[in-house]
Amino acid sequence: MDFIVFQAETVRSEFSDAIEELLPNLKVADGKASAAALDMIAAMKSNIDVMERVSADFNSARKNALKNDDINKIGDYALTILDELSNTAANQNLQKSLLLLNRLSIPVAIWIADHGGKINKLEIIVNAFASYANELTDMEQLAAFCDVIRKVIFSVTDEIKMDMEATNPMRPWRILNLNWGIVATRSHNAETMEVVFNQLIKNIPVDARQFFKEGMQQMDVIDYPEHVKVVMEKYNNLFRDEGAFH
DSSP: OGGGSOOHHHHHHHHHHHTTTHHHHHHHOOSHHHHHHHHHHHHHHHHHHHHHHHHHHHHHHSSOSSOHHHHHHHHHHHHHHHHHHHHHHHHTTOHHHHHHHHHTHHHHHHHHHHTTOOBOOOHHHHHHHHHHHTTOOOHHHHHHHHHHHHHHHTTBOHHHHTOTTTTOTTOHHHHHHHHHHHHHHHTTOHHHHHHHHHHHHHHOHHHHHHHHHHHHHHHHHTTOOHHHHHHHHHHHHHTSSTTTTO
């Protein structure tokens, strides 16, 4: 899975592919929005160079030459650019560009995590994870994908983890955790399921209750293997007591 690690050469190539449809439109269009998008493309290329140099320094010294705040700024800048360019692609109905730009947020997020930074922008990453999850069918890949999601979840800022917008069902933190649980279930890996489910209870306790309830309903509909049903039932039973995890 190429997106597990940040590789500058790969990211450059994928970024070029992502803007292939978008770039010609921007070059012929007039206006501040097009000019700003072209500036963002140039900025992203420069930012990838910066990320590569930071990684090289880190790998040689086995420690960050930069403070964590600087890592956060570099990573946040890259995610902001990708998000803005994704919006531009969406406005022009360029679905391939939109998909590829979203997916580039994953190696950026992993770069932030690997260098001890914190992730403050989740929505674009959530969209990228969802698009990959819809394509994966191999059980081992799904289990490995759970590890990638885990790395991102554990690198999210404390403010997001506090889940202050718990009444908003579309909040990225909720969607990310629920999708993590779905991917874990689809992996049919009992150990992976337990690791993920334990974390769901901590991260989104109210939503976890409904997740396990609906999960039990899906067990027979999709005809999951018995060992998967056993794990799902175990966690669903934890919430039979109305006072559990409150």
